[in-house]
Amino acid sequence: MNKKDLSLLVLILVVGAVVAFINPRFLYVGNLSNTLNQVGMFGIFSIAEAFVIIIGGIELSVGSVIALLGVLFIDLIVNHDVNWVLALAMIIAAGLAIGAVHGTLVTKIGIQPFVVTLCGLLIYRGAARYYTEDATAGFGFGASFPMLEWLTAGRTNILGFPLPHSVIALFVIAVIAWVVLHRSVFGRYLYAVGKNEEAARYSGIRSGRVVIAAYVICGGLTAFAAILIAMYTRSISPAVHGSFYELYAIAAAVLGGCSLRGGEGSIVGVVLGTVLLQVLQNLVNLLGIPSSLNFAVMGTVILIGVLADQYLVQRRRRATTAKGVPQASGAGASVGASAE
Amino acid sequence: MSEPFLELVDISKNYPGVVALDHVDLSVSRGEVIALIGENGAGKSTLMRVLGGVVEPSGGLLRVDGVERSSLTVAEAIKAGIAFVHQELNLFDNLDVAGNVFIGREPVYGGPLRLIDRKQLHARVRPLLERLGADFGPDAPLAELSLAQHQLVEIMKALSLDARLVIMDEPTSSLTLTETDRLMRVIAALKADGVSVIFITHRLNEVVQCADRAVVLRDGHVVGSLRRDELAPAAMIRLMIGRDLKSLYVPPAAPPGASVLDIDGAVTSTYPDRAVSLSVRRGEILGLAGLVGSGRTELARAIFGVDPLQAGAIRLDGEAIRVASPRAAIDHGIYLIPEDRKGCGLLLDVSIAENISLPDLASYLRFFLVNTARETANARTQRERLKIRAPDVGTTVGSLSGGNQQKVVLAKWLSMRPKVLIFDEPTRGVDVGAKQEIYDMLRRLTDAGVAILMISSDMEEVIGVSDRIAVMHEGAISGFLDRSQFSEHNVLQLAVGHAVE
Numbered sequence: 081m082n083k084k085d086l087s088l089l090v091l092i093l094v095v096g097a098v099v100a101f102i103n104p105r106f107l108y109v110g111n112l113s114n115t116l117n118q119v120g121m122f123g124i125f126s127i128a129e130a131f132v133i134i135i136g137g138i139e140l141s142v143g144s145v146i147a148l149l150g151v152l153f154i155d156l157i158v159n160h161d162v163n164w165v166l167a168l169a170m171i172i173a174a175g176l177a178i179g180a181v182h183g184t185l186v187t188k189i190g191i192q193p194f195v196v197t198l199c200g201l202l203i204y205r206g207a208a209r210y211y212t213e214d215a216t217a218g219f220g221f222g223a224s225f226p227m228l229e230w231l232t233a234g235r236t237n238i239l240g241f242p243l244p245h246s247v248i249a250l251f252v253i254a255v256i257a258w259v260v261l262h263r264s265v266f267g268r269y270l271y272a273v274g275k276n277e278e279a280a281r282y283s284g285i286r287s288g289r290v291v292i293a294a295y296v297i298c299g300g301l302t303a304f305a306a307i308l309i310a311m312y313t314r315s316i317s318p319a320v321h322g323s324f325y326e327l328y329a330i331a332a333a334v335l336g337g338c339s340l341r342g343g344e345g346s347i348v349g350v351v352l353g354t355v356l357l358q359v360l361q362n363l364v365n366l367l368g369i370p371s372s373l374n375f376a377v378m379g380t381v382i383l384i385g386v387l388a389d390q391y392l393v394q395r396r397r398r399a400t401t402a403k404g405v406p407q408a409s410g411a412g413a414s415v416g417a418s419a420e
Numbered sequence: 421m422s423e424p425f426l427e428l429v430d431i432s433k434n435y436p437g438v439v440a441l442d443h444v445d446l447s448v449s450r451g452e453v454i455a456l457i458g459e460n461g462a463g464k465s466t467l468m469r470v471l472g473g474v475v476e477p478s479g480g481l482l483r484v485d486g487v488e489r490s491s492l493t494v495a496e497a498i499k500a501g502i503a504f505v506h507q508e509l510n511l512f513d514n515l516d517v518a519g520n521v522f523i524g525r526e527p528v529y530g531g532p533l534r535l536i537d538r539k540q541l542h543a544r545v546r547p548l549l550e551r552l553g554a555d556f557g558p559d560a561p562l563a564e565l566s567l568a569q570h571q572l573v574e575i576m577k578a579l580s581l582d583a584r585l586v587i588m589d590e591p592t593s594s595l596t597l598t599e600t601d602r603l604m605r606v607i608a609a610l611k612a613d614g615v616s617v618i619f620i621t622h623r624l625n626e627v628v629q630c631a632d633r634a635v636v637l638r639d640g641h642v643v644g645s646l647r648r649d650e651l652a653p654a655a656m657i658r659l660m661i662g663r664d665l666k667s668l669y670v671p672p673a674a675p676p677g678a679s680v681l682d683i684d685g686a687v688t689s690t691y692p693d694r695a696v697s698l699s700v701r702r703g704e705i706l707g708l709a710g711l712v713g714s715g716r717t718e719l720a721r722a723i724f725g726v727d728p729l730q731a732g733a734i735r736l737d738g739e740a741i742r743v744a745s746p747r748a749a750i751d752h753g754i755y756l757i758p759e760d761r762k763g764c765g766l767l768l769d770v771s772i773a774e775n776i777s778l779p780d781l782a783s784y785l786r787f788f789l790v791n792t793a794r795e796t797a798n799a800r801t802q803r804e805r806l807k808i809r810a811p812d813v814g815t816t817v818g819s820l821s822g823g824n825q826q827k828v829v830l831a832k833w834l835s836m837r838p839k840v841l842i843f844d845e846p847t848r849g850v851d852v853g854a855k856q857e858i859y860d861m862l863r864r865l866t867d868a869g870v871a872i873l874m875i876s877s878d879m880e881e882v883i884g885v886s887d888r889i890a891v892m893h894e895g896a897i898s899g900f901l902d903r904s905q906f907s908e909h910n911v912l913q914l915a916v917g918h919a920v921e
Contacts, residue, residue: 263789265781272778275767281726282764283779283832284750343769 084337084389088352091385095359103366113235113242115362120246121308122328123354126336127250127257128301129329130350134261135294136274136342137186137193141178141200142329145302146322148208149174150310151217157228158219164228168307175303176296178204183292201326208318218315232311246308250351253301258347270294274342324375331382332357356381424449426471426502426585426616431480433466433640440466442640443480448585451614453607455627458637458660459912460712460877464620467637468587471618472504473497503578505588511562511570518545518558521577548576551613552606568599575606579615586610588619592626593713604630622711624653624916636660653918661879661908669884670860673867676887677702678738680871681723681754681840686732688718691895695732698890698897700840700871705862707886708875709911715895716875717759720842723873724756725749736839750779753839757829757846759875761822765829768818772810773799775817776831802831807857823847823854830861841865843874847881859885879908893917 100106125142132139149171156167178200185196235242261267272280273287281287310316334340335356336349360381364374424447433441441463448454456464469475470482473492481488484500492500511520518541519526527540545558554572556565562573571591578586592600600623607617607630621627627634634646636659644659679699686696696719700706710716721727723734725743733740736752743749749756758764766775777784777795784791784798799813806827810820817828826846833841846862847855862885866872876882882889889901891914899914910920 259789265785265788265790268774268778268781268790272767272770275770276763278764279767280778281746282724282756282758284745284747285778286745286747 082337082346082349085346085348085352087389087392088335088337088349088356092352092356092359095356095363099359099363099366106362106366109241111362111366113244115358116247117235117244117312118358118361119351119355120244120248120250121305121312122325122332122358123250123351124246124253124308125302125305125325126329126332126350126354127253127347128298128305129326130333130336130338130345130347131257131261131270131294131301132193132298133330133333133338133340134270134274134342134345135291136277137291137294138197138330138340139182139295139298139302140194140197140326141182141204142302143322143325143327144201144204144208145175145178145299146306146309146325147316147318148204148211149303149306150313150316150321151208151212151318153307153310154217154219154316155211157225158217164225171307172300172303175299175301175306177299178303179296179299180292182299183295186295187288187291205318205323208321212316212318214319216315216317229311232308246312249304249308253304254347254351261347266290266293271343274344276343328354328357331378335382335385425485426500427483428467428471429481429483431467431470431477431482433463433470433475434478439640441470441477444637444640444642446635446642448616448618450584450616451611452616453611453630453632454616454618455631455634456618456620456637457622457624457627457634457656459879462637462660463640464637465589466640468504468589468618468620471497471502471585471587473502474504498581501582501584503581503583503586505571505574505578505586505591511573513563516559516561517549517556517565517573517576518542520562520573521545521548521558521580523577525580544580545576548579551579552576552609553602566599568595568603571595571603572606575610583615585616585618588617590620590622590713592621592623600626622916624656627651627656628653653916657909657912657916661912670863672703672863672887674703676704677869680737681873682733682735682738683719683723684733684735686719686722686734687730688715688722688895689727689730690718691715692730694895696892696895696897697732698900700873702869702871703866704887705866705872705874705885707882707889708873708892709877709879709882709889709915710892710898711915712877714892714915716892717844719892720756720758720844720873720875723749723842724754726756750836753837754842755833755836755838755840756842757826757833757844759844759848761825761829761849766817766825769816771814772803772808772817772820772828772831773813775828776802776813776835779832780836798835799831802835805834806831806861821851821854822849823851823858826850826858827854830858834865838865838870840871840873843872843876845876845878846874847876847878879911882911883908891915 096106105111125146129139129142152174153167153171156162156170157164182196182200185191186193231245235244261270269280269285269290272283272285273290277287309322313321332353333345333350335353336345338345338350357378360378361374364371364377369377426448428444428446431441431444444467456467458464466475470477473494473496476491481490482492512523515523522541522544527537527544528534529537542558549558552572552575556569562570575586591603595603604626610617628651631651632648634651634656635642636644636656638660646655679701682699684697687694698706708716718727722729723743725745725748734743735741736754741752743752743754762768773796776799781790784795796813802808803810803813808824808827808831810824817825820828846858850858862872874886883906887903889906889911891898891901891911893915894917898917899920901910905920913920
């Protein structure tokens with residue numbers, strides 16, 4: 081865990097302690113379990129977003145994909161009697177395909193990621209609404225998938241605490257993502273492409289493939305999150321379901337130390353960022369702040385966090401230059417030497 | 421010729437470890453056309469930057485209209501009537517000609533609204549267009565004009581500021597012959613109007629064609645000034661060279677073997693109608709000399725698979741290979757140490773060890789994961805071998821000096837199995853000590869059987885390190901030189917497109 085992650089953890093604990101102090105209900109088992117369930121669902125698509133942000137891209141269609149794939153999933157199992165295991169596989173495949181299309185448009189055609197995924201945001205939302213004729217998709221009377229429901233939206237008592245399965249899923253995914261990003265060759269390539277695509281190419285990395293892979297991973301994980309969220313809400317109004325979720329994902333990634341310029345960020349940070357956002361959401365509810373201020377509170381806290389981070393970085397930099405660390409003077413010499 | 425209105429007296433400019441200008445004197449009279457010539461790195465551009473107010477001299481003074489001062493700011497230079505037409509033009513693609521000429525000085529109306537008076541804007545630009553004989557109107561969008569026309573726009577911008585001196589840095593380097601001809605006529609027209617021109621060029625026949633005087637720089641000194649009647653390519657070349665090169669040369673342990681890399685009729689997109697053929701033999705350093713812009717870097721990029729080859733073939737050990745990407749080149753054992761170290765060679769805020777392992781991560785695998793212990797161990801070995809001066813291999817590369825950064829780039833490839841190494845300016849921005857270490861490493865590599873193609877604009881390096889020299893001129897090889905023919909004179913002759921006598 082790096083310094084940034086640690087300070088984020090401290091911030092979460094401080095905010096949590098303040099909320100718990102003002103309103104002890106924060107620590108009730110039911111409330112914690114519900115908050116964790118949110119963390120599980122939001123954490124998965126935030127990790128998805130982080131993959132794309134680390135290679136220097138952006139994915140804005142997360143919320144719309146969650147709506148479209150959620151609608152499709154429910155429709156498949158409820159109205160078309162598709163076996164849920166098969167439906168799950170189909171939806172994940174659809175997510176992977178969406179990612180592949182985005183990645184290909186970005187690398188092979190050279191359209192900016194913001195534009196590609198903004199179009200995706202509009203297209204998938206429209207498609208979801210058209211598909212259901214703007215009606216709410218949900219489970220009819222008697223429709224029941226006990227196994228699927230238990231797996232996706234259930235909770236298991238562990239030492240008396242009802243642990244939501246979405247958190248367990250997040251944990252597994254986070255561990256795998258951590259290993260991939262921070263220990264595997266592919267992870268090195270992701271960071272290298274994000275930091276300096278040209279230098280990565282000159283080192284023999286097929287940067288186009290790496291970028292496409294990042295979007296594909298993002299699409300697959302988003303599809304999985306879409307199923308969890310659909311099973312949790314059980315009814316989907318395609319006009320609003322999942323809207324702004326891409327912004328939650330980007331916010332969590334930025335809080336977790338990802339730079340929108342690419343090449344930075346850690347999985348632990350992204351998960352902690354998600355936790356902080358959900359704690360804030362919970363804070364708004366528990367402290368009796370009008371829920372209309374929800375986004376304003378989140379925005380303010382993120383802004384303060386980024387400002388504080390900038391301040392600390394600058395202070396640290398000033399401290400190192402003041403001490404005259406040899407490295408700093410070495411950097412100066414190299415700049416001078418190349419200014420011919 | 422009238423009194424000089426601008427004089428540079430005893431101007432020096434030092435950079436850490438480099439003397440770019442060493443007590444330079446230069447005077448400019450009204451309506452005088454001065455050609456500034458010299459090898460790459462002789463100090464021409466620095467001198468012009470001092471005049472344009474971009475660079476502050478370390479010593480000496482400038483006299484403008486009899487007023488002495490130690491340096492100029494850009495604003496003062498413009499006020500003094502000095503205008504700079506940059507090599508890379510500073511124009512706005514999204515504006516029209518008139519908008520570019522009067523950028524920041526647009527005539528306005530409408531009081532506080534400050535709306536642009538387009539009519540007056542165009543009216544002011546029209547006489548300038550006529551003066552230069554331009555074949556486009558004031559409302560022509562810049563994006564639709566050619567490079568030569570862009571230059572005219574820059575010159576108009578200078579004239580609209582009442583420039584008395586127009587400085588052009590290699591104005592013809594990317595122009596066609598007809599365009600060059602027209603620029604020469606524009607220079608003549610400026611001269612007739614009493615405007616002085618200083619132009620930097622590598623094309624000596626242009627100097628003969630239109631300069632009143634040629635000033636020759638070498639290693640930051642003015643080594644000579646030739647009057648109109650003394651202007652001849654031979655005389656200019658004689659002045660441009662003529663220093664004793666330190667002998668750096670270490671002969672190879674064994675005579676070079678069979679050719680390893682054969683380039684046959686390679687065509688790059690920069691020079692679509694020129695082809696390059698050359699071969700590099702086992703155990704030799706082939707120097708690739710030529711002026712900046714002669715197409716050497718483009719050739720290197722094509723061999724390494726960064727840019728596609730337009731035509732031609734690459735053979736490795738006699739077998740034709742297809743290099744569609746850097747990955748393919750690397751898999752064949754062809755490695756490039758690029759010119760732009762910071763942009764293409766390194767990940768600056770990543771550690772030395774991770775930079776070194778990047779192209780070869782597959783060989784550090786242990787159960788699909790990177791074996792960091794082996795990565796660190798290998799980086800330490802390379803640090804010893806190349807004498808990379810850094811506290812540890814975990815140090816980020818961005819904090820190292822230029823020489824040590826270059827060694828890290830080299831270390832990336834040396835931990836693999838190089839067959840052909842292409843160096844593009846191997847010692848640019850590298851201090852003297854590290855330079856020698858890099859040269860020693862080149863020789864050790866060739867003695868171990870590697871073939872090296874070394875692009876260099878540093879004459880001392882080309883002549884002192886190469887076993888053989890190929891010289892490029894405008895996208896094609898203008899000649900090969902064996903060690904017995906090595907001389908600055910011969911390299912320069914070939915570089916400007918003349919034959920060696």
